[in-house]
Amino acid sequence: NAGVTQTPKFQVLKTGQSMTLQCAQDMNHEYMSWYRQDPGMGLRLIHYSVGAGITDQGEVPNGYNVSRSTTEDFPLRLLSAAPSQTSVYFCASRDRGLDEQYFGPGTRLTVT
């Protein structure tokens, strides 16, 4: 199993550009999450999904969109990048019955 994979690993955007961060898992997990990590602020939940077609907002959803068309994939879209979105983004998944989350390697995003 590859576990949770994320692409790209690094990305630089200009203000106003859009892009999609990819996340995929091959463990057949129902629950998937997107977090952003900023210095001193821990991991903050952006969006969350409990299954294909079902998503919910987290603590910091503004400026981000998600969709979950398959169990495996959970892409995160930045519609119009802003410097405040410079961060490290982690995707995570877990099985319904277990609380242990498996994290992807992360995407380091810089918006200039």
Next chain:
Amino acid sequence: GQQVMQIPQYQHVQEGEDFTTYCNSSTTLSNIQWYKQRPGGHPVFLIQLVKSGEVKKQKRLTFQFGEAKKNSSLHITATQTTDVGTYFCAGPTTDSWGKLQFGAGTQVVVTP
């Protein structure tokens, strides 16, 4: 809303010494999880505590869940350089979605 707080934010430890990091929730938790993130890496699940007063050990790491299920601690004995990283606690949010709320983490630096 629900808050999960960790202290200290930074911990400088001499190799061989013991230290403890603390996690406090503003609400009663059904369970609490601990994760470790090495520098430049992604969070990795360490353990989950469920019962009031529960104590679990992993080699030199001892995890405890408070009697009121609102706080937890991680105690590391005989700290080694391999213990370097940031330790996060996380608890489920009070809504029914099964999201996780992370603390800001304790960053541990070990000096030889």
